[in-house]
Amino acid sequence: MTSTISNQKLGLPEVDSAQTNPSSRAFLTRSGIEVPAEPFTAETLRGWDSDLKLGEPGKYPYTRGIHADMYRKRPWTIRHNAGFGSGEDTNALFKYLFNSGLTGLNLAMDLPTQMGIEPDDPRGQLEVGRVGAALSTLEDMERLYDGIPMDQVSTSTAHNGLAIVFLAQYVLAAQGQGVPPSAIRGTVQNDILKEILARGTYIFPPRPSVRLAGDVIEWCINNAPKFNPISVSACHMQQAGATHIQSFAYTFANAQVYLDEVIRRGYSVDQVAPLFSFLIPTTVYFFEAAANHRAARRLWASILREKYGAKDPRSWMFRAATAGDQTELTAAQPLNNLARITLHCLGAALGGSQSVILAAYDEAFDLPTEKSFRATLMAQNIVQRESGVADVVDPLAGSYYVEWLTDRSEQEMRAILQKIADTGGMVKAIEEGIVQRDIAHHAYEEERSIQSGQKVRVGVNCLVVKDEGGGMEQETFNFDPDVGRRHIERLKEIRLQRDQDSLTDSLKALKKAAADESQNLVPHVMEAVRCMATGGEIAGVLREVFGTYKPPSGV
Amino acid sequence: MEHSRHTRVLVAKPGLDGHDRGAKVIVQAFRDAGMEVIYTGLHQTPQQIARVAMQEDVDVVGLSILSGTHVALCQVVMDELRAQGLGNVVVFVGGTVPPKDVPKLKAIGVKEVFGAGSRFDDIVQSINTHVATRRG
Known part of the structure; x- marks a missing residue:
């Protein structure tokens, strides 16, 4: 029987004939590379040497992946960002995730914790526990991991300006469980330069910030070899407006600043580089997501081997987690975002990511609901377990188009890196605001191309459903407004119970060490954390020595 | 002239x-x-925002908030603006705002809320209309 339900009845949009005529539109990748009309053929790759450009999977230059058998033996880790309220609130959530078999926990922290602002400071009190867990003191971290064996989980967290405080709290909480630093696993983002460029939770100026990042890396080299002390992040730069290719190039520029900072202290590149991991964006334009990831692996391997003279293959490997791009998701027709999330996952899988973390379809409104969170989890499982994409190593290898795009992408990344070197290096380019302005301008251009219809967003600039009831029927996350008050009350009790003398001494010693550039601050921060200093107090001491970052004005 | x-x-x-x-x-x-x-740049307190609004003699204050704290923050900003005698400045909000919060924001004096996907033309037109009303 034929269904005769009209478009009207289903709430389907009328198809706009202008949108179905492609002759007038430009054919551009997400990064704006023009895709030629002529079919890609063997001629496209004339002179292209697969031994040189690809090699074998798991071998230099790693274009095909960092492991020989990739997902056949090691499926990518499915990760989720989680955390809210106090350490206790998040503990319940983590226990649930841990007991469901997730051993890779992504810990989200609230903004006062990330910014080193006391929860009861007027600047912070509205935001306590809102976008992540409030972890002011060691006690909060201990509550967070209560009953969760810290030698069995791997925790990843986006702590940057005060990554050093997170490390100290995490190490001490683990020690409290009898787990030594050498056994802790996980990743702290610790990438302050991209905070200044894109994500905004910066505290100190770039140079002392880079020193703090270096301190964390150096301490982990010597004490916590299974812990990734840095995850240099491209995805926030794409979200702030950089092109997909720019976001990789800026990331490589940032990564080299941190690498140089630690090598300068007398470490060999092969002691430092294997600890580096990356967080990269994916895109709905999944061919480009895959091509750029492949190009990035080849470029990073080449930078490490050719420029830094690294000998250890682990130094050459570009290990990356991939994150979804929320800026490609739309508030209009939110369920459409499930299709986009699936394409994000496909791009990450075809690129050869080690772990994948995706957004939920309703993130244009608030934190995910349980329903949207689960839908993302299942979408990722469908790509990994049903589609067959994980059955073959680097399935796009040898495609005329993808190899052309991979080469083109590597050239563009190299050109951007050269431009940054020519302006005097990344720290200078950031201090002068050059990169920030490029990102902001591109964000505006991209938005204009969406509003003009040049760049298609289904449901936004074509196939628009006129009457959506203003989205009022959209179910969204419900936040318990009382978590902040509870956290602040607990903190006030902790403050009264602390040994004031040892606390004061530890903060004085930290301040003295901060003024001496030859000192690694991790042991000093650790001592303060042991004395129940809050992240805000530690940041306060460091602000007195380092000052606060004032971004260059102007958009 | 005004x-x-x-x-x-x-x-x-x-x-x-x-x-x-x-x-x-x-x-x-x-x-x-x-x-x-x-x-203003990032990380501004409501007091700082009201002060700049006063000093710069603005017609409109646009607040961009993606942290979920829009209702509480906007309430404080509105209070500070009124304390500066700027109760009739046109305030609008952009960012990550669930639809259910839009009436709450309007109840505390926010004129319009523009979430993801809003068109520049619509925002500009809305501002022009509100500013014209304010100037009488």
């Missing part, structure tokens, strides 16, 4: 949220629409 001057807009980022793509995009869109725009 009627012919360019609309002056303060785009502000209250709170600790560091996502400023939307703020920086709208600053450029307003400039291209012929408005005079001041951008």
